[in-house]
Amino acid sequence: MVRRILVTGGAGFLGSHLVERLLERGDEILCVDNFFTGTRRNVEHLIGHPRFELMRHDVCFPLYVEVDEIYNLACPASPIHYQHDPVQTTKTSVHGAINMLGLAKRLRAKILQASTSEVYGDPVVHPQVEDYWGNVNPIGIRSCYDEGKRCAETLFFDYHRQHRLRIKVVRIFNTYGPRMHPNDGRVVSNFIVQALRGEDITIFGEGLQTRSFCYRDDLIEAMIRMMDTPDDVTGPINVGNPNEFTIRALAELVIEMTGSRSRLIFKPLPQDDPMQRQPDIARAREILRWEPAIPLREGLEKTIAYFDELLKHDAAALA
Ligand code: NAD
Ligand code: UDP
Numbered sequence: 001m002v003r004r005i006l007v008t009g010g011a012g013f014l015g016s017h018l019v020e021r022l023l024e025r026g027d028e029i030l031c032v033d034n035f036f037t038g039t040r041r042n043v044e045h046l047i048g049h050p051r052f053e054l055m056r057h058d059v060c061f062p063l064y065v066e067v068d069e070i071y072n073l074a075c076p077a078s079p080i081h082y083q084h085d086p087v088q089t090t091k092t093s094v095h096g097a098i099n100m101l102g103l104a105k106r107l108r109a110k111i112l113q114a115s116t117s118e119v120y121g122d123p124v125v126h127p128q129v130e131d132y133w134g135n136v137n138p139i140g141i142r143s144c145y146d147e148g149k150r151c152a153e154t155l156f157f158d159y160h161r162q163h164r165l166r167i168k169v170v171r172i173f174n175t176y177g178p179r180m181h182p183n184d185g186r187v188v189s190n191f192i193v194q195a196l197r198g199e200d201i202t203i204f205g206e207g208l209q210t211r212s213f214c215y216r217d218d219l220i221e222a223m224i225r226m227m228d229t230p231d232d233v234t235g236p237i238n239v240g241n242p243n244e245f246t247i248r249a250l251a252e253l254v255i256e257m258t259g260s261r262s263r264l265i266f267k268p269l270p271q272d273d274p275m276q277r278q279p280d281i282a283r284a285r286e287i288l289r290w291e292p293a294i295p296l297r298e299g300l301e302k303t304i305a306y307f308d309e310l311l312k313h314d315a316a317a318l319a
């Protein structure tokens, strides 16, 4: 039996790769996106595929379709984009979750939520374990994203307890790779684009804050494994790469790998910017039998090649 799978946010960075992987596996895909941060270009090579359908729709509004599984990824993910219209960001997470959970309830479909390490805020427990409740400012400029995602998790667990819905919650840590939006302001895309153009590399603060970067193929594999776990596995489960780097070390690595002559410049650290982040992936190792396989250098090589090509041949993509 072919599985019918809905991927919301399917024209985005992670969504478009997830869709490709599921199509390769033989599933039938309904990709729903409002093209806020995603683009038709990310999936245009799939248009015409007999098992692929693309639908423009905002998940803040009800959706009546027939599917067996739902991956809920719709939500802008980079600080620049989610802070552009913060009210819409919270609505996307909260109303989007309610609508997708309502859909899953009517269909008795399995549903996975793309949650985030941001639910831990600026963490005082390090590395972050799933039992840690986090340290989140409820009224700051990141709150629209952090609290929206926290509320979405609440809704997932209440639909599970109240309506016995089959839910799966993954908390995704910083993930990078080809098809990241070149202007979305995330650190990996910013540094690579700046280095390739010979522009100054913008380090926020002193660059001593840390992140742990996961290559997108590893992440997608974890998401699919999570969806396929037995019904009693709900998560939340951390998915990400536990290798932690300072932002400064990342900048130096990108300069070395691109052979760039860019200089490092220092800009103010944005409000509430977490100082450290590293996933504890013991649960993912045990339950998903998964751990990341692609080291930063190898992932960066592919990502640099992607942006290099984009900068050379597709100026329109950067507009
Ligand atoms: P992205 O911005 O490329 O993808 C998000 C997609 O959702 C875009 O295609 C966008 O157009 C779509 N979207 C936004 N609002 C929508 C709405 N109201 N209705 C329908 N579609 C909407 O970002 P991404 O990195 O691919 O992130 C995908 C998911 O993974 C997000 O939910 C994000 O919060 C989560 N996540 C990503 C990371 C990461 O490092 N990439 C980390 C943690 C969590
Ligand atoms: N919903 C949807 N598609 C469906 C079923 C429900 O988009 O196939 C939406 C519906 O608009 C509702 C929300 O999901 O507002 C939550 O549904 P639920 O059944 O949990 O709540 P109720 O309809 O009772 O408010």
Ligand code: UDP
Pocket: 078, 079, 174, 185, 186, 187, 188, 190, 191, 202, 203, 204, 205, 207, 209, 211, 247, 269, 270, 273, 274
């Ligand atoms: N950052 C930076 N320069 C940039 C973009 C980001 O120093 O041009 C820093 C940012 O302040 C944060 C880290 O890099 O400490 C990761 O930022 P990103 O927006 O990629 O992800 P998030 O903060 O959501 O983890």
